[in-house]
Amino acid sequence: MDKLPDTDILQGKIIICTYPKKDPDDFFEIISQLGAEVYYLPMIEVSPSLFQLQKEIGSYHWLVFTSKNGVSAFLQEQKPTNSNKMAALGEITAAELLKNGYVADFVGSGKSGADFAEELSGTIPPGNSVLLVLGNLAPDTLQRKLSANHPVDRVNVYQTIEPENIDENLLKQIEDDAYDLLIVSSPSAIKNLYATLKRNKTGLRLISIGKTTTTAMSELGLNPLVTAAESSYKALAEATISYFKKDLKNNTL
Template identity: 25%
Template sequence: MKKEVDNMKPVVLMTDSRATISSEVEIVHLPLIGIRPLPVVRALAHHHYDWLLFTSKNAVELFFLHYPDVTFSNIASIGKKTSLALAVRNIKIDYEPPDYHQESFIECAADRFDRCTVLIPCSAKARPMLTDFLKRRAEVTRINLYEPVASVKNAKKMNELVVSGSIDVVVLMSPSAVNAYFTQYDVVHLPVLAVGPVTSQALSRFGQPHITANQSTKESILQKIIEMRDNHVI
């Protein structure tokens, strides 16, 4: 149902897998992507690596569930949710870039990975940029722990909410979420926010006008939405 009162909280559609709570906006949580775990690579049992590199919360959870015998000296992390998943396991992070994306990781890596063994447990759809960069200076093993699976049901529900005028802002949290929706439906004639530059690039490929958050965090996105509300953009 379309909102009837102009001064109500803006209704924000979040498309990632983790529910968000805010006192400033009303959030509709509709994940566009699930995951399908891939077979365990038994040959990795009892291996030791100088570095483990995680780029997603899902990778952290699946790795420590299925590869308890793999040992390591250092941990690198990209992304706030990734680092939080490690922190709740009391795992010390030895390196994380100042910004939450691969480009920042590469820019600030210096020589800390040179001539090291590096294991990258990740999504089968993870961008190859980081792996390619590290292979030029380290011995790298990449294992695909899972693959993203689009939710056709939730993409349809999102389209219904957009068409009905039930939401004010759409937030896309990953390139996979962008693909899950826009391979089926047309551009959205509402304010659309991207969590970071990679998601922004995916939206641009579909011709979707959008705004990119100042930082690749939900906090930054919500701050941007509140600014838009206060400036009567929404």
């Protein structure tokens, strides 16, 4: 069989993203160039929270960031010192640090919080103090794992909430099955979408950004068509393209 073309493999496909529109958006840039119609139905809103550290920032050996939102909210209020080392979960988080002038000393694989906890426990020397910079909905996976050998503090620097305004037309498209794929990049987004939909919940065609989001889907009785190889929007795009290539191949056999 001839190689399947990439240039128009997504032509006319309707893809709905459940995360807020970003600038830049690697997913949109890649997918729209291949002919897809990309729409945004944000199922979460993220806003900075007021926070206070339990001790001086310079007393922590490590600052641990798990998201881009955590980096931006934290740096609005605090300035790391030369005594702080920094760890980032995934390339997106590391890139946000770099954008603000900081280079991560360690970048985790980005596959899940549990994987990151394992990686950190083998990277941070025993006894080093750790500050976890998180959102209000982040589980205590990191804290439980690291607390065995490190003094650990946690600070919630942003909150993730359900959006006040939701595009009813796009919701109806999903309920009417008038779309090709839903792109989901967080557990909160799929939970909020599932709770908001009034019908046609079980047959959702989902692409997941990673294992943590896929787990949240499974808890709702949903299964993604594909889970991205790593937690990045570029990997989401690659997973989407891979799905349509496989679908096209199957339909032409």
